[in-house]
Amino acid sequence: MKAHTLSVLVENRAGVLSRVSGLFSRRGFNIESLAVGICEEPGMSRITIVCIGDDAQIEQVMKQLNKLIDVVKVSDITENERVERELALIKVAADPGTGRAEVMQLATIFRAQIIDVGAKTVTLSVAGDTEKIDALEKLLRQYGVKELVRTGKIAMLRGAKTVKSAK
Amino acid sequence: MKTGARILVEGLQREGVETLFGYPGGVVLPIYDELYDSSLRHILVRHEQAAAHAADGFARASGRVGVCLATSGPGACNLVTGIATAYMDSVPVVALTGQVPTSLLGNDAFQESDITGITLPITKHNYLVKRTEDLGHVLREAFYIAGTGRKGPVLIDIPKDVSTRPIEYEFPESEPVTLRGYQPTIRGHAKQIDKAIEMIFDAERPLIYAGGGVIASDASAELLSLVETLGIPITTTLMGLGAVPCDHPLNLGMLGMHGTRSANYAVTESDLLIAIGARFDDRVTGKLDTFASQAKIIHIDIDPAEIGKNKKVDIPIVGDTKSVLQDMLAKIRKKKEYDRWLTRIRGWKEKHPLTYRRDGVLRPQFVVEQLSELLNGEGIIVSEVGQNQMWTAQYFCFRKPRTWITSGGLGTMGYGFPAAMGAHFACPDQVVFDIAGDGSFQMNIQELSTVATNNIPVKVAILNNRFLGMVRQWQELFHDRRYSFTELPPVDFVKIANAYGVDGIRVESVDDVVPALRAAVETDGPFVLDFRVEREENVFPMVPAGAAINEMIGGNYE
Ligand SMILES: Cc1ncc(C[n+]2csc(CCOP(=O)(O)OP(=O)(O)O)c2C)c(N)n1
Numbered sequence: 001m002k003a004h005t006l007s008v009l010v011e012n013r014a015g016v017l018s019r020v021s022g023l024f025s026r027r028g029f030n031i032e033s034l035a036v037g038i039c040e041e042p043g044m045s046r047i048t049i050v051c052i053g054d055d056a057q058i059e060q061v062m063k064q065l066n067k068l069i070d071v072v073k074v075s076d077i078t079e080n081e082r083v084e085r086e087l088a089l090i091k092v093a094a095d096p097g098t099g100r101a102e103v104m105q106l107a108t109i110f111r112a113q114i115i116d117v118g119a120k121t122v123t124l125s126v127a128g129d130t131e132k133i134d135a136l137e138k139l140l141r142q143y144g145v146k147e148l149v150r151t152g153k154i155a156m157l158r159g160a161k162t163v164k165s166a167k
Numbered sequence: 168m169k170t171g172a173r174i175l176v177e178g179l180q181r182e183g184v185e186t187l188f189g190y191p192g193g194v195v196l197p198i199y200d201e202l203y204d205s206s207l208r209h210i211l212v213r214h215e216q217a218a219a220h221a222a223d224g225f226a227r228a229s230g231r232v233g234v235c236l237a238t239s240g241p242g243a244c245n246l247v248t249g250i251a252t253a254y255m256d257s258v259p260v261v262a263l264t265g266q267v268p269t270s271l272l273g274n275d276a277f278q279e280s281d282i283t284g285i286t287l288p289i290t291k292h293n294y295l296v297k298r299t300e301d302l303g304h305v306l307r308e309a310f311y312i313a314g315t316g317r318k319g320p321v322l323i324d325i326p327k328d329v330s331t332r333p334i335e336y337e338f339p340e341s342e343p344v345t346l347r348g349y350q351p352t353i354r355g356h357a358k359q360i361d362k363a364i365e366m367i368f369d370a371e372r373p374l375i376y377a378g379g380g381v382i383a384s385d386a387s388a389e390l391l392s393l394v395e396t397l398g399i400p401i402t403t404t405l406m407g408l409g410a411v412p413c414d415h416p417l418n419l420g421m422l423g424m425h426g427t428r429s430a431n432y433a434v435t436e437s438d439l440l441i442a443i444g445a446r447f448d449d450r451v452t453g454k455l456d457t458f459a460s461q462a463k464i465i466h467i468d469i470d471p472a473e474i475g476k477n478k479k480v481d482i483p484i485v486g487d488t489k490s491v492l493q494d495m496l497a498k499i500r501k502k503k504e505y506d507r508w509l510t511r512i513r514g515w516k517e518k519h520p521l522t523y524r525r526d527g528v529l530r531p532q533f534v535v536e537q538l539s540e541l542l543n544g545e546g547i548i549v550s551e552v553g554q555n556q557m558w559t560a561q562y563f564c565f566r567k568p569r570t571w572i573t574s575g576g577l578g579t580m581g582y583g584f585p586a587a588m589g590a591h592f593a594c595p596d597q598v599v600f601d602i603a604g605d606g607s608f609q610m611n612i613q614e615l616s617t618v619a620t621n622n623i624p625v626k627v628a629i630l631n632n633r634f635l636g637m638v639r640q641w642q643e644l645f646h647d648r649r650y651s652f653t654e655l656p657p658v659d660f661v662k663i664a665n666a667y668g669v670d671g672i673r674v675e676s677v678d679d680v681v682p683a684l685r686a687a688v689e690t691d692g693p694f695v696l697d698f699r700v701e702r703e704e705n706v707f708p709m710v711p712a713g714a715a716i717n718e719m720i721g722g723n724y725e
Contacts, residue, residue: 011348014295019287026288056475063472069292069312072348165347 003032004058005084005155007163008047008065009073012038016070020047023068029053029061033086035152041165044072048154072165081158087127087151089115090137093144094122103143110136121146129153171299171330172197175263176205178306181338184234186210186225186592188218188585190245192238193278194265194327210588210621213613215242217585219249220611222260224586227572228547229593230385232259232314239265240278243324244285248579250320251289255576256406257383259318261309262290268328269297283324291319299332304339311344316351317470318383351469355486360494363441363465363482368501370439370463372508373399376422379406379575380444380468380488387411387568389492390443394418396499400512402430404445405556406575409565412544419512420521423451424710425557428519428719431710433512434459435717442466444488447477448576457715467491521561522724523704529677531555531630531700535562535602537680538628541688546598547572547590551583551607553637555630557706559602570597581610587625588618598626598688605631605655615667618693626687628696629660632704640705664695671695 010016017036024031032050039046051061058076065074090112094100103122107114112126126136130153137148157163169177175198179187186208191199202209212218215237222233237246243264253260267276283295292312294305302325309321367373381390381403387410394401394417402422403410411418422430434440440462445451452458455477466473466480467488474483484491523532535558538548544566550556550573565571572590574582587601601608608629618625630636635653642650664671670690674683674697687694707721 015283015287018284022287060472060476067317067470067472069346069349 001052001054003050003052004076004078005082005153006049006051006062006065007075007077007155008049008071009039009041009163009165010045010047011070011072012043012045013070016045017047019068019070020065023064024051024061027060027064029057033152035154044165046163048152050153073163075163077155077157077163080161082155083158084129084153084155085127086130086133086153087125088133088137089123089125089149090140090145091121091123091147092140093120093146095120099143103140106136106139112136168333169336170197170201170333171302171325172201174299174302174336175306175325175330176201176207177338178303179207179234180205181341182232182306182310184232187234187236188212188221188589189236190215190218190238190242192242192265194239194267195236195330197327197330198236198263198265198325209236210592210617212585213616214611215245216249216581217588217611217614217617219246219260219262220252220579220582220585221589222262223249223253223258224549224572224589225593226253226258226260226589227586228569228590230569231593232261232310233589234261234263236263237265238278239267239282240280243282244280247285247289250286250322252574252577252579252582253320254289254291256379256574257318258320259313260320261313262320262322264322264324265330266295266324266326269326270328272326282322286322289320290322293322293324295324296329297326299329299334300336302329303336308344308346312346312349316349352471352485353487353490355467355484355491355494357494359482359484360491360498363484364495364498366439366463366465366482367397367399367441368503371505372437373397373439373441373505374433374437374462375399375401375441375443376404376434376445377401377407377410377443378404378445381407381410382568384444384469384488385568386444386489386492389489389496391415392496393492396496396502398502398505398509399441400433400509402426402433404448404451404575405560405573407445408560409568409571412566413564414566419516421560423716424453425561425706425708426716427521428708428722429512429515431716431719432515435461435715436511437462440464442468443492444468446473452477453710453714453716519722522722524724527677528701529675529680529699530704531558531632531698532562532704533677534628534630534680534698534700535559538600538602538684539563541681541684542598546570546600547587547594549573549583549587549590549599549601551601551603552578552580553604553607553635554632554640554704554706555602555604555607555636557637558630561706580604580607584608584611584614584625584627587627588614588623591623591625599624601625601627603627603629604636605629605633605658605660606635608660609658612663615664615669615693615695619668622692624690624692624694626694626696628684628687629698630700631660631697632700632702633657634702637706639703643703643705645711660695660697669693669695671697673697673699675699
């Protein structure tokens, strides 16, 4: 069992997300994260799905996804050289005086941005791979994380290779 | 200017539809108004479930797409079992449903139900059409998707304003439908086919295991030719019966839970299993790790997702069965003798034929056997679900594809009678029998009214045991004969038939079976035969749930 990153190109139609997510729950496949948005191809969206399973399960997931009429292309890019990003917004308890300076310092180290400063909180925006965000989150916990929002992971192949239509 | 309803009716005609099965209601009034003076033949059923099954029966008997129509909410929901039945058996059906007007969608409006949501997991694809402009091409796509690749049901949900609104519309000239996300593989991979042929000639104990995919792709002739060219024995699934003649010397009959001993033993001992349009269903394989455990496996299927789903495969070939078999046949140049293997198989066949007690008692198997002899391979046989279905599979000799119609994957009681109506419209010159249980028949018995009013000459042969027989059998064998809620009260089916205006006979003795069957066949219209059979007869042989398929019980009578 390991985490696989699937890049799925779909027709940008009403209901396509429920077709995709419904398939996962119906067939008992687990989704770790899912991120969706429009992409470079007109009329299509790209979904990045991280799911956990053994090779046979992942093969089934991909084949079943491929059967959906609105799914144009499915690629497992786990074994490829790729870049990945996740975005997190983290609101940290940081009174002026107590932790605020340290939180700001951590932000610098992690190349996070301070996007909001309140009387008692500081909000950071950080992008990176999952491990980096996990690490920052862990460090910030000691100051008190008031709220955390993470996007799912998005991923792309390195170099000239792409995940394009033509199923 | 054309309304959506007009576009729909014209579109159906352009797809070659002549008959559809449906039931009206509020939001489909505009569509029904168009049907009123169209040349489409609309058969009014008495329950929407029957419309879906009839469309399905039509599709299975004809190989074309079947069509059903229902109103929103309760009407659409009543189609669900029928759509799921078609989905499980890969049957091409287009289901049309009315929907509340787009302005009310999502408002819990009167008779609104989210039928595209409900049928998401049981359709190959579905559509909620929000603009009249889209209706024409959605319909074309729906027929294309339903009837190509691995076939299946497609639902189109049509809000009332979409069918009422008039627009300027001309159907595009019929260039082929293209969908970026749907391009089924038809031709098998040439190298894989070469490897498969090589593997076949390396084998000593090869066996073909053919399923419903062969029927769906009209590949029976190719399959028979493969069997004969190679001289390899064949077993078929429930869905594959009729793909090759039952009495062909190389045919071992059905495999699986109620298969023949020879078929199950052959699977267990074979060293090469050639699966063609079959999907290793649990009712076929029994305990999975012992299924064909000595065999290498070649799997030919149109659906890549079926390959390797349940069983690891040595040579996968994705493609349409007919095309792949044609390519294989063109490449086979030699012949090998499998004498020892065939002798062993012949031994099993002789030692373990399907048998039942022939003691003068009216037994259900006898009824099926007599019907088989009477029709002699002609006619279309539909079944309900339960013991009646298994006895028909075992004792009716099917010689041609599309003459056996049954709900295999979902096992839907109540399927047979309406599906038989559909089969009649597909093949009006054939005699159509529904072999029924008294339980199943009562699930869509209201269709007696449909066959009576339309004079649909379907013959219903009820193997009336006053039990939910198959469940009772399991209770007898595995629950200490505790017959919990499986006994049914006696019902006078002849009286019921008569009340609807349908003829019928009750049969209580062995001697009356053939004359009664003859009477049914010779009657022009519908007919009901109420066979009062031995009540606690069992379907044997049988693989108990979870056992290996060669661990069969029962079925040895002198
Ligand atoms: C709609 C539906 N409900 C329940 C079942 C479970 N079931 C399978 S076989 C069977 C008994 C069928 O009885 P009957 O139609 O009288 O046929 P018999 O087995 O006696 O031939 C039942 C209840 C089913 N297959 N379908």
